[in-house]
Amino acid sequence: MRMGTRTFIFFIFLFSASFASTTSAAGSYDEAMAAYEEGEIEKAVSILEPMAQNGHIQAQVTLGDIYLYHMEEEDEVKGLEWSRKAAEQGDSEGERLVGLAYEYGYGVKANPLVAMKWFTKSAKQGNAEAMYDLGNMHQYGNGVKRDTSTAMIWYIRSARNEYPPAQYMVGKFYKRGYGVRRDYSMSAKYHKMAAEAKYTPSQVELGILYEEGKGVRKDYKEALRLYQSAAEIGYPSGQSHLGQMYLKGLGVKRDYQEAMNWFLLAAENNDDEACLQIGMMYEKGLGVKKDMAKALAWQKKAAEQGNREANMNMAKKYFTGSGVDRDFGEAIKWFRKAGDCGCD
Template sequence: MFGKMLKRSKSTTGSRKPDFRRGLAAFEAEDYAAAVADWMPLAERGDAEAQYRIGQLYARGQGVVRDFGDAAHWFRKAAEQGHRDAQFSLALCYANGEGAAQDNALPVRWYKTVSKASPPTADANLALLYPNGLGIAPDIAQAVHWYRLAAEAGHPEAQHHMGLLHAFGQGVAQDHAVAADWYRRSAEAGYAVAQHALASLYANGQGVERDIGQAIAWYGRAAEQGFANAQLALAVIHEHGTGVEPDPARAAEFYRQAAEQGHPVAQVNLGLLYARGHGVPKDYRETLKWCRLSAEKGNVNAQFNLGLIYSNGLAGAPDYAEAAVWYRKAAMQGNVGAQVNLGLMLVHGWGGRPDLVEGVDWLRKAAAQGHTGAMTNLGALYASPDSKAHNPLQAYVWYIMAAAGTQPGPEREGLEAKAHELGNQLTSEDRHKAQVIMEDWKKNPKLVANA
């Protein structure tokens, strides 16, 4: 007996003859219990399509208790009869290890508790709910086997997955040429994801000879189907003139197509075109609009640019409080520019009360990423006698490190002169301490930055 029914349809009876089409009509009407009533007997008699449909119901928890173990059981029965969609679905189960890690699932916890008191009862009930186990463990070899069968039978998604496996060397030897062959089969069948993948191989010369014309052609076919990543790729190509003449207006068109689908990178890039007036009229309000949409999805570049817009008053009056909000979001994701700008805002109290401790912490985090501007600002902060952070030894350290990271020229010479002046004021013991700090910095900048 397989998974427990969630509900019984009032329209079904135990005596009626199962009918696949009636089950399909019930499924389309979202009467999943009625669909199960018609499809399960057919599946048990060996009907491959019914077996596949029952597998889908178990995978989705429609009309039955959701269980990937049972889903895989029925997918396998259909797959072994050559049902290509079932072969692909079974491959997905093995590739993803659907439902395998369920040690904390409620039925498992219940089973572990009840089995101590009455093992037979616990086993019987567990078998009733999950006759084929709680899921299916990952098995890349099995995944490759079933993907290949479905792909060779002409399943476009399976062909794409075979391309992915070869492109990344999962379960098979990494081979971009073989990946390109599988992608091509899928792409020629009209599968947009594979068209994009094949285009990317042409753009990068992986497994095929680099050919921007072919890349644009395949990106174009995917973009025509509304595939946002392909629209983004075409936008980047036309913006930067990769293999074609730069065309900002064409770039803006493709960015807009992807942006309107909610693609965060396309949104921020479209916003930046408005900021520069490339291909579109210069309009910081549009920049603000598109960057905000992207930033709200967590795009770090958009968050940083929102900080710039608000702090510089590019789309209205400056708003340091709002700028700090977005700089902080970007800084927490490791954006070095946001870390510097947020640090300076906090140190100087722009838009609020100064917070020297947090401000210095953000500047140090930026310095740990090699940002010489952050190092220079730390040097100046520690060197100033009026600063609460006044510390000549630290100022000496940061000026030296800033100079070391700056190209030869007047700026570097100025940093070296400041360091030399500070060094003359330090004791030999302090200069030794500074040397130790700098040696430690070379070994682990993040550790020293947080010290």
């Protein structure tokens, strides 16, 4: 059948209109995301809502995320509604957001079984974060019996899809022997993947492996580099470990003042190990004037945050009367607290 000139022009018009509409939508979405990244949430929402109402799936997902996590509690219902609209069209991120809403009770009564259903749908589409969420549910026994082996399976699937938090968990499981045989070299392998993606918890964990020579050849310089990378962006555990390198003179010249500086930064963010080390430095007079009152205060702060060594130190002080009046009742209290402290 021959296409007449008018018919041809009509199709060109339809194509042009469709192309212009798509281009306009893409431009509007980019504008909304730019506003969102600048912290102009209300502007982003005003752009996204008309798009979402017209069926723009990515706009629906983004609105779902905004209403669930960046607005007031009463807006969580809207967040769930927009997430569900995207999920019902088969969008994997929309499915995951619905799962999170049911897991934590955002905009709906918490229901871990329903959450797991949505996470599974999302994971089947290759969503690495949903795989990670399933790992967490099995790891912590949320809606299912706690099963570290099944958790590990999901973490590995997520890790292989290059999701750094999952790579961290796989590294942690191999190091601790959770749900798998302990293997320091495999732990180092997965932490290295996440560390290369600048995931700070894995930078610290990989640093520890280099410092201790587990799964990798002992290398204080590399440990120092990894701790420093995490410390410089404000990660408390990185700051605390970097402080210990300066305190011990590992991979760097011993410098008590530099050690104290890093410990204080970490302590500002309630890092219990940093608090313990500050207390020890005051007790021994390392880089500071010996001060038993400050030593006790810092070690008590570490103990109250669940540091087992600090709890043991407090118990010993009260048992022997070192820096405090001897008090067997207090000693027993701190010994019990030390016993209650979990060992990671």
